[in-house]
Structures are given as structure tokens and as C-alpha cells.
Amino acid sequence: MSATKIEATADYQQSLNNDLVTFTPRHYDDWRDEFHQNGCVVIKNVISPERAEYYREKQIQWLKKFELGFDENDESTWTAEHLPVSFKGGMYFAYGSPHEKMAWEARTEPKVMEIFENLWETNELISSFDGMNISLPRRKDLNWSPWPHCDQNQNRKGMQAVQGLLNYAPNGPNDGGLMLMKGSSKLFDEFFKHKRESFDHEDAPPPEIEFMDLFLFSQKDVKWFEEQGCELIKVNMEPGDFVLWDSRTMHYARLPEGNQIRHVQYICMTPRRFATSEALELKKQCFESFTGTTHWPHCNIRPTKEKPMRDGKVCPKDRNEPFEKPELTDTVLKLAGVKAY
Numbered sequence: 001m002s003a004t005k006i007e008a009t010a011d012y013q014q015s016l017n018n019d020l021v022t023f024t025p026r027h028y029d030d031w032r033d034e035f036h037q038n039g040c041v042v043i044k045n046v047i048s049p050e051r052a053e054y055y056r057e058k059q060i061q062w063l064k065k066f067e068l069g070f071d072e073n074d075e076s077t078w079t080a081e082h083l084p085v086s087f088k089g090g091m092y093f094a095y096g097s098p099h100e101k102m103a104w105e106a107r108t109e110p111k112v113m114e115i116f117e118n119l120w121e122t123n124e125l126i127s128s129f130d131g132m133n134i135s136l137p138r139r140k141d142l143n144w145s146p147w148p149h150c151d152q153n154q155n156r157k158g159m160q161a162v163q164g165l166l167n168y169a170p171n172g173p174n175d176g177g178l179m180l181m182k183g184s185s186k187l188f189d190e191f192f193k194h195k196r197e198s199f200d201h202e203d204a205p206p207p208e209i210e211f212m213d214l215f216l217f218s219q220k221d222v223k224w225f226e227e228q229g230c231e232l233i234k235v236n237m238e239p240g241d242f243v244l245w246d247s248r249t250m251h252y253a254r255l256p257e258g259n260q261i262r263h264v265q266y267i268c269m270t271p272r273r274f275a276t277s278e279a280l281e282l283k284k285q286c287f288e289s290f291t292g293t294t295h296w297p298h299c300n301i302r303p304t305k306e307k308p309m310r311d312g313k314v315c316p317k318d319r320n321e322p323f324e325k326p327e328l329t330d331t332v333l334k335l336a337g338v339k340a341y
Contacts (some may be wrong), residue, residue: 039245043115044241045238045240047240048113063083066326089135090135091133102130106166107335108331112242114168120242120269124273126275126337128296129287134262135253136261137258151214165242170260176255177234185229185249187230190245276299280320283301295316
């Protein structure tokens with residue numbers, strides 16, 4: 001079973017051809033063994049059920065603050081006209097949401113930070129300014145299709161980013177959620193030995209926007225990974241669980257079909273030393289302007305400048321700051337890349 005041993009390279013300039021980590025065999029006797037074997041792992045009871053309920057309620061109240069008529073108890077209001085604009089039926093990145101107080105509270109949960117500290121073997125971390133997912137089941141106003149993808153450019157070498165999400169609600173087989181191609185991260189380099197074209201999916205970004213670290217897989221690609229022994233799994237979780245996956249792992253989010261609303265916060269952290277001074281300055285600007293970024297904490301920051309669009313126009317409820325601003329603690333400022341360790 002292999003695991004990581006972090007070794008500094010000569011510099012951490014974000015050349016696509018430089019490895020940021022190297023791998024040596026090691027046995028940890030904890031969740032890291034499964035993570036490095038499969039490229040993903042579920043870690044149980046990272047926060048308490050009570051704490052998870054707190055975050056669920058905060059997310060529901062966030063939807064209501066837009067005053068569009070959403071009522072969690074009235075399914076007739078579970079439509080786009082009653083909700084802020086989202087991606088894929090429940091992923092929220094706009095409206096200052098990456099910097100809501102509840103998002104930063106989730107990132108600074110002690111056991112969440114401990115996961116990334118243990119993974120990267122450092123307590124000097126920076127965080128992505130990622131969004132959340134509030135997916136309502138049985139929506140009839142959505143056209144949805146799977147969009148298997150990975151969030152690492154094919155030219156980047158080794159494990160350079162690890163994504164995660166903190167789960168707040170019961171998440172069983174019919175409750176939507178994360179689909180992962182177990183084991184696919186280990187085949188990343190082999191797959192991309194040949195020229196590959198990103199699938200022209202309906203949710204692919206427009207060509208004028210450069211997403212450096214997004215590759216969309218076709219069904220033919222999915223079959224290739226399965227033929228190599230990988231398994232596409234639905235990740236089931238309880239409130240308070242956390243799931244990690246290597247950014248080279250094929251994945252996508254599925255809509256819930258049962259009765260349970262899906263509630264999660266996306267969280268990704270990497271060592272601060274991976275970031276250039278230019279990247280840290282851009283993170284500072286994003287933090288101060290309440291702007292979201294990509295899943296990557298240390299590079300490809302790419303502020304999310306696109307406005308939420310409703311009926312061809314900027315959503316009238318668009319806002320440039322969160323409803324509840326985060327507390328500017330030392331921990332928050334360090335994770336934001338604003339304050340040095």
C-alpha cells in the first residue's frame with residue numbers, strides 16, 4: 001500500500017511540469033492508507049450530528065434570505081424562481097457564498113483542519129474559497145445529466161490537490177451526492193499518455209473561459225477506466241462525515257431522488273508553500289472582495305467573476321458580499337492566505 005511523503009522541490013513556481021509532491025511506500029494504519037490506495041476515503045464523525053444540524057439550518061436560512069418565496073416545507077417552492085441561481089441544480093458559488101460565516105466556520109472545524117494537516121504533514125495550510133451544495137429532491141424544472149470530470153490538468157504531475165466535502169444531512173443511495181471512480185487517480189498518467197479531448201458536455205464551460213484544471217470525460221472514457229478495474233461508486237454518508245478525493249479522480253454530483261435535501265460544504269486545503277507570492281496576493285484580493293475561486297487553494301485561483309444569470313439577465317438578487325461576514329480570526333486569515341504563519 002502506498003502513501004505520500006512530502007518532499008520540497010527546488011521551487012514551487014506553478015510550472016505544469018513540476019511535481020509538488022513525491023510518493024514513497026509507507027503504512028499509516030489510519031484513513032490515509034485507504035485514501036492513497038483508492039484515491040478517496042470517507043472519514044466518519046468529523047463533526048457532531050448537532051453541529052451538522054446547525055449547518056443544515058444555516059443553509060436553509062441562507063436560501064430564505066433571498067426572499068424569493070422558498071419554503072423548505074412547501075415542495076411547490078422548490079423551483080428555480082424561488083431559489084438563488086445555482087449550477088447543476090444546487091451548487092452555489094455566487095452571491096458571496098464562499099465567504100459566508102458558516103462556510104468559514106466549516107473550514108475551521110478542528111477535525112476538518114486536522115484531516116488536511118495529517119494528509120499534507122504540515123499545519124501551514126491555505127484553503128480554497130469554494131462553494132456549497134443544497135440540492136432539493138424531485139425537482140421537475142431541471143434538465144440534468146451526469147458530467148464525469150476531474151479537476152486536475154493532465155500536464156500536472158502527481159497529487160497536487162485534494163478535494164473534500166463536509167456532509168450535513170443523511171445521504172443514502174437515493175439522496176443524490178458524490179459519485180467517484182474509485183482507483184482512477186492512479187491511472188491518470190496512463191489515460192493521458194494519448195491525446196485526449198475533453199467531452200463537449202452541455203455543462204462544459206464556454207471556450208473563451210480558460211479552466212486550466214477541468215477535464216470532462218465521455219462515456220467511452222468512463223468505460224475505459226472500468227475496464228482497467230476501477231469502480232464507479234455512490235458515496236453514502238451520515239451527518240458529520242467528511243469525504244476526501246484526489247483531484248485526479250473522476251467524479252460528479254448526482255441529484256437526490258428520495259425525500260432528503262442534500263447539504264454539503266466543499267473544502268480543499270493545500271500547503272501554503274505550494275503558492276507563489278502572486279497567487280497569495282490574488283487570494284488576498286479575492287478574500288477582501290468576497291469572491292470565490294476554483295477548487296485549487298494555491299494556484300489557478302481564477303476568481304469567479306461571472307454573475308449569476310436569470311432569464312438572460314444578471315439576477316436581481318445578486319450581491320457582492322455575504323449575508324453574514326466571517327470572523328477575522330488568525331486561523332481564518334492564515335487559511336485565506338492573507339496572514340503568514
